[in-house]
Amino acid sequence: AVELAARFHGWDLAASALALPIIGVESLYASWLRLRAAYLAPLLQFLTDACVVLFLIQSADRLIQCLGSFYITVKRIKPRLKSPALPDAEDPDAGYYPMVLVQIPMCNEKEVYQQSIAAVCNLDWPRSNFLVQVLDDSDDPTTQSLIREEVAKWQQTGARILYRHRVLRDGYKAGNLKSAMACSYVKDYEFVAIFDADFQPNPDFLKRTVPHFKDNDELGLVQARWSFVNKDENLLTRLQNINLCFHFEVEQQVNGVFLNFFGFNGTAGVWRIKALEESGGWMERTTVEDMDIAVRAHLHGWKFIFLNDVECQCELPESYEAYRKQQHRWHSGPMQLFRLCIPDIIKSKISVWKKFNLIFLFFLLRKLILPFYSFTLFCIILPMTMFVPEAELPDWVVCYIPALMSLLNILPSPKSFPFIIPYLLFENTMSVTKFNAMISGLFQLGSAYEWVVTKKSGRSSEGDLISLAAAPPRELRHHPKTGSAPSMEALMVLKEQPSPKKEGKKQQKKHNRIYKKELALSLLLLTAAARSLLTKQGIHFYFLLFQGISFLLVGLDLIGEQVE
Structure with a gap:
């Protein structure tokens, strides 16, 4: 209000000293300008410059990764099988068919x-x-019964499938997997494939992944890419698809080709069981057990392969609440892990370059600095420079480089180009959740140890079962004792089962949640946008206006599906 009055009286808002009569409001305003110029502006400018440096470093890292991905595409570099393709799985002795354990960890996921x-x-x-192994950690007796019945039906078709339920469900997913690996019969298996409850591998998944282990004793992990059955469901899923396409197409592929290391994605991957055992097995010490085992395996000298052309369908969170909780776990866990494994990284026998990559690139730059500067620079410092105009943030930092980085992010999913501006704004909005998660993980706050199973919708469940029944796969010709597919009659029985999702939806009422942090930042950004009009900073005004609207929409839960 004071600055509006100053504007209407013709005072220069950017001046550090005014020749005004030292009386009343004019005196207070002059004192504020002197305080602002002498103490606040230098501190804010220092923070601004520091964040800009971090921003440029992270942008350079992103650009280098994109150039690496471009090089891989042009040179057509990808892991290739040393042996010919496997024959039909009629005879286990006809080709390379090692013993494979397949695990499906789940917890109260009756939709999928x-x-x-x-x-x-x-x-x-x-x-x-x-x-x-169906590893059911559900605490709902009805869900347990449904899953147990499903396993029994597949056992009747001749499938080798077991149901496991833990009485003491400690350690979340890591504890579930650790318990399953302790079974006596695991010693008979050489590899283990892991799929979360919403993942649907194609029939040839093992044929396209397991053969890479043949004659490659240093290979510990083969990771497949994810694809998404509901990527076009709403704006939220479209924006997630952009992020994850870049993650797989660029980050995972580049690290896999040039470093033979990347973070295990927790599912749609095949591990050599010996690599798991030598690396210490699954540990419950963090909420990112997948990244934990990957780092320890890397420190023990195991190599990884990422297959960008092998896809496994899964589901994206459709509500902001589910997505927010998922992102909190994904960004707090790495900071927990960094605190725990930094001594092991330093003492390990891997090369200095690999240590540098793990500490400074994998953890500090991509897991800590990125959420820190995104939140601090665009959500705090930028609006503050509108109230302290002596501290400046260049237009190229506010607009041009972020637009370029968003363009690079969207290249792996070119159909998403119309969403480039919403993507940029939403990523800045999500920086609040990621920053909070990073802080909680770094300082071991209570929320860092929260594990919430991501809510699934099960949109593809019924359709996939019907497609299995309607189109008999080639594997149905196999001998009943050695074949790898159930009978058509069994699939038709599954087709006729009612969808749990439909029954649940009739009983649940959906509503919007209110997110106070996002609303508070929306107020700050919109106020700063109004303030920028007084100093005629056009680019800053439009950025602050649209970013404030983005925070407002998220704060009112108007993006994605409503929660039950």
């Missing part, structure tokens, strides 16, 4: 358990050479 079990039981692999 049918599709994952059906997909895994239809893997094209000699039935005698793979075993499915």
